[in-house]
Amino acid sequence: MALNSKLHKVTSRETDIEGEEFQISEQSFEVVLLIISLVTKGPNSKPMGKASRDKRDIYYRKAKEEGWRARSAFKLLQIDEEFNIFEGVKRVVDLCAAPGSWSQVLSRKVYLPVKLSPDSKESDLPLIVAIDLQPMAPIEGVIQVQGDITNARTAETVIRHFDGGKADLVVCDGAPDVTGLHDMDEFVQSQLILAALTIVTHILKTGGKFIAKIFRGKDTSLLYCQLKLFFTEVTFAKPKSSRNSSIEAFVVCENYSPPEGFNQKDLHRLLEKIGSPSGADDLDCSSGWLEGPNKVYIPFLACGDLNGYDSDRSYPLPKSADGSYQSLDPVQPPIAPPYKRALEMKKASSHGLQGLEKLSLDP
Template identity: 55%
Template sequence: MGRSSKDKRDIYYRNAKEEGWRARSAYKLLQLDETFHFFEGVHNAVDLCAAPGSWSQVLSSKLEASDGKIISVDLQSMAHIPGVMQLQGDITKETTANKVIELMDGKKAELVVCDGAPDVTGLHDMDEYIQAQLVLAALNITTHILKEGGTFVAKVFRGKDIDILCKQLELYFDKLCLAKPRSSRTSSLEAFVVCNGFHMPPNCRPSLFNPLLNPDSCLQWDSLTEEERVVLPYVSCGDLSGFDSDCSYPLNMQGHAPYQYREPVQPPINPPYEHAVKLKRANMLQQP
């Protein structure tokens, strides 16, 4: 997988390779926890849309309880992560939720995280809508696998319709907050919603057969007024005097070890371009 020279000047990208994280996104979860401390008291945790696995790595390094379980769920296969049980499955399927509970010996998780995102198109309205649907899918399976009082952390795109998504989340959690980690580029629309105090609404039964935004759901969207829009607190996470994710830094910086190229911590598994690369190499060998 090719990387541009700009990636090499991205200080978080470089640090991730040096410290053994599979992706720079590991720092986002670490900086979120520095502010919200949601790792405290957690024994069982689930990482949804986990590939390539950097958030699962963070969970494995921070949750030291020997009797707990960490489950990573993704449609793609991932290389093994010590201390993490991997489940290749679809988060919109009830069988996946049941399998997660089975892997946790019938218990539920105190923490569910989701850093999943679609392949962005550049059409902001489309990207925001698809991301919101992904978050709702993650929320839907979370209602099956998260225990009462648990925490849910997910990536969102801040757009004009985020109020609708936040209103839906507000039905299931006592406290919500939007956060922007220092390692998240300022130019990006991404933010992370941290939801504390999970509870099921009255007369609501979790189901993966009906979407959460079904007109028959417990929230009547047509009855909402302008005064009912949700305005969440918005905080910046991480050391504000540290590295700026939008800046490019020289490869060799004063006070740091000389730059040394490192291969990716986790190369792609069965990438779609693998067959084309093999054909190209074969053609090169056949040439005189």
């Protein structure tokens, strides 16, 4: 079938095969990948069912039962159990918030207890601002800002919502799509954290806290030193709900204390200096300088009840009276996920080449 002749050109990819140069559109390239996937998996292959995932992922099941939008809510709850991060918090910012499970935790742990208190006043209500490029369904007590965390205007918007004040706590559960190449994933994630740190230096008050997801790797010590420059206490934590097989962990930064005379415009220059052998010795944390007396030992804690659920273990499914199990739907699927296009193509692939061809012709 002359499939490519019916596909309109959007963006071109060039390749060289046996001395001949070919061009293929971005959409054609996606279709080719899906065709390969179909051939590899076979026409009768089926995705793992809901009940199977409920059995092998206890926190996914519990999230649906307790009304959380994602299992990641338990990670923030377990971090709070260890560090008591919500104590005295009146203003909070959730970076990379969608689909909103961490914002839900903030609403339930920070906003609702004050709202439901019989002595509370409107002026006493905590302020929670959630920021993401993608929209998300509303959450009580959460102000949504759809914007880029690296944009100065986003920081200005947050300050306006706080009536000129600054946040007591900033959390960030954002992460890029993982490639499976751990060094690459760790590097990209560390850059995301430093991007979050950029807005943190504008919106976090002195003495405030910053919580962010990290990927553990060989340059973790460099990230530790970069954050230690701005916070007196920096601890890496692994919640019980985070799988042991995952390189994911979280950094808990307490007591925001930027260097004397610090200017936000100098942030990236200062961070580059930390990892450079030509920089000041007391700031140097690059891999080659972490031997002998210069070696950095990073505090690392396990969070959550050690006798609680094991995220790497399968648990029996609760049965109803008739012996059946009814899997619950997710509480709130993402409104406009970045992988929407991939889902559409996966659905079209179930109809074979005709479905893929039709999807490729859609504007």
